[in-house]
Amino acid sequence: MAKSNPAQQTTVFLLRKALSSVITLIGLSAFVFLMVKLIPGDEARVAAGENASPEQVAAVSKALGLDQPFLVQLMTFFGRLLRGDLGTSITTHVSVTQGIGQVLPQTIELVLLAVIIVVTCVTPLATLSALRRDGAADFTIKTLVIICAGLPTFWLALLLQYLLGTKLQLVPISGRLSRGFDVPTRTGSVIVDSLLAGNPMAAWDGVQHLILPAIVLALPFAAQLYRIMRAELIQVLAREHLTVARAKGIPQRQLVWRHVLPNAIGPSMTLVGIQFGAMVGAAVLVESVFGLVGVGSYLTNAVAQKDTFAVLGGVLVIGVLVVVCNYIVDVLQLIRDPRLRAGQLG
Template identity: 30%
Template sequence: MLAYTMRRLLLLVPVLIGMTIVTFSIIHLIPGNPAQTILGEQASPQAIADLEERLGLNEPYWVQYGLYMKDLATGDLGTSLRTNKPIMDEIWPYLAATIELTVFAMIFAIIIGVNAGIVSAWKQNSWFDYLSMLIALVGVSMPIFWLALMEQWIFAQELGWLPAFGRDNPRDPIISTTNLYVLDTIMSGQFDKTWESIKHLILPGIALGTIPMAIIARMTRSSMLEVLRSDYIRTVNAKGSGQGVVIYKHALKNAAIPVLTVVGLQTGNLLGGAILTETIFSWPGIGRYIFEAINYRDYPVIQSGILIVATIFVMINLFVDLLYSYIDPRIKY
């Protein structure tokens, strides 16, 4: 297992280097003078020259890339052009908000999707199978922004059950140390605020997790149907094992690898693709942070945001690869 892990980590190095090249090249792919694009058409030549000096744009490409990698090695992501603050200090609260929302959305998607897929495969061609797959089809096809607006209208405006915006109650804000509100409130014993944080997560989390839930349900059903037709499952059934033991102990483990692949990919997609949900629910996440940087032409923030999201995506897929070898030891050979 250790050798397999080391091989996967070594293969990760060229991927991470490639990502830094792509993200660094973003500013050089801008048509015309990047400094003038950032400052606008009315900028004076002196202001353009000063910004080129500040960003190192007057140096050759490979020199700039070397300086960029040197800064990354020390944990320096640069400085925001809009706020003039270090990006490393500024970006974490936004990233923490998106991580919290993504985790909630994927927990919802996995619990509902996996169990719906299992029951659909177990009760193939039953009314539950047809209904759950119809719901999964609707879930995949439904626009996120429409679902989010319907949730706000029904559960926030009409019923008043759940809040429609933000991460906490503005009249009683959460004092957070890690910016992971649920974790911080649990550790501090403020369980009333924990529930308040969860209530703010429910609507955006369900809106964000609906498409992954539908994909996971369909993938679980397909994989489980294939496994349930296997000879070893017939043998386990012949031994008189209960259906719960057959499905959850024997069948699910062998059907889990394609499902894990979908879970890993969808988790990475949610981290970088939650901008619609974050905008509708006024969620201060990384998607909105990058979107605002695009509007203000804050290219250091855009570079850093894309690099961080891409790195997390790659690490999630590494974790999924390691889970493969745990579930099926043949993979590491």
């Protein structure tokens, strides 16, 4: 039997990954649907209003299909999902797709800035720590990382607001734009909309408003990435070919940029992809403290009101982001590492 060519093997591998991602999202949706149903409270009562009569509540329940058995409601939800319909919020009476579409870009720009902070800060620190292993610099960096990882997010947010925002007045402490900036909404991202409107000052003001929440969001994830990157860098530095390269007199900077970092970046890429999705979920508390409107605040209100379709839509969007990020990282790893291609594609 003739072997399939590498292109066919790659296509089959990517299709299998995509199929497993879809199955994961279906399982996630079913699980969250069940969890929402177990939350105490009457969805029909929330939708009808506190002062609604029992007859009005019953009518709303029938109109929304809430009087149907659990499995029927679940199958109905999946049927709408296949058509791209996430349902309608029972509290705002607005399409869940539209509601999430209005807040998702703001969360994405916050998470992107946090990822940039994590990568740009951790890479030089982990490299220095690995090169100076067990030295004073390594000990100092590890101590700072442990401290940052252990700081409560809520306390850290309030502390930075007080020190950097109130006392030193370096950056704004809440909101998305300062007064005086009027930016038309096109994409939902303040920074992108400001640039599209030809207003770079407003875009910079938007970045300044995101600096504090992005730092607070980034610190716990920076500690995770530091540990992984430092360990991988130490392993790469101990390889025999690098010892030979040092003996030949190749400068250390050249060794790090051309040989060490490219070989150590694999696990870090995977972790960053996972962290991107996790940051979207972790943005709930950060958005609340800094007065930002995003997926986190949307989900918080939806859970409080037992808004089934809004909760499902928000969790599903976060799940899709996690799965898509992991899928992209898998593809990049296949492109980057021939050893991984050989292992995964047989």
